[in-house]
Amino acid sequence: MEVQKKDITDINDIEQFVNTFYGKAREDELIGPIFNNAVKDWSHHLPAMYKFWSQLLLGTMDYTGSPFAKHIPLPIEKQHFDRWIQLFYTTLDELFEGPKAAETKERAYAIAATFEYKLRTIRKLTSQP
Ligand code: HEM
Numbered sequence: 001m002e003v004q005k006k007d008i009t010d011i012n013d014i015e016q017f018v019n020t021f022y023g024k025a026r027e028d029e030l031i032g033p034i035f036n037n038a039v040k041d042w043s044h045h046l047p048a049m050y051k052f053w054s055q056l057l058l059g060t061m062d063y064t065g066s067p068f069a070k071h072i073p074l075p076i077e078k079q080h081f082d083r084w085i086q087l088f089y090t091t092l093d094e095l096f097e098g099p100k101a102a103e104t105k106e107r108a109y110a111i112a113a114t115f116e117y118k119l120r121t122i123r124k125l126t127s128q129p
Pocket residue numbers: 031034035038039040041044045048049052064065066067070071074076080081084107108109111112115
C-alpha cells in the first residue's frame with residue numbers, strides 16, 4: 001500500500017523541496033551546466049530560494065529581490081523551462097501531496113511561463129533586423 005504523503009506546511013518542507021530540486025537540476029544534462037556556470041555561491045542561492053518560496057506559499061515577507069532580472073543574461077529558452085518544470089513537478093510529487101503542493105506547482109508553472117515569455121519578447125525587441 002502506498003504511504004500517504006504529507007502536504008507542504010512550513011519552512012522545513014520548503015527547504016526540503018528546494019534542496020532536492022536544485023540537487024536534481026544541477027545534475028541534469030540540459031540545465032545543470034547553466035546552473036553550475038552561473039551560480040557562484042550555492043550557500044547564497046539556496047537560502048534566497050527558501051525565502052522566495054516561503055513568501056509565495058506561507059506569506060512571510062522576507063524575500064527582497066528581483067528574480068526575473070537575474071535570468072536575462074542566461075542562455076535559457078523554452079526547452080530549458082520545460083525541463084525546469086518537469087524536474088520541479090517530479091520533485092514535488094516525490095515528496096508531497098495535497099492542496100499546497102498543487103498550488104506550488106501551479107505557481108511555478110505560471111512564473112516559468114512568464115519568464116519564458118518575457119525573455120522571448122525582450123530578445124525579439126533587441127535583436128537586429
Ligand atoms: C531553466 C530555467 C532556469 C535557470 C537556468 C535559472 C537559473 C538561475 C540563476 C543562475 C540564478 C542566479 C543565481 C545567483 O545569482 O546566484 C537564478 C535566480 C533566481 N531564480 Fe532562476 N532559473 C530558471 C528558472 C526559474 C524559475 C522557473 C523560477 C521560479 C519559479 C526561478 C526563480 C529564481 C529566483 C527567485 C531567483 C533569484 C534568487 C535571488 O533573489 O537571489 N528560476 N536562477
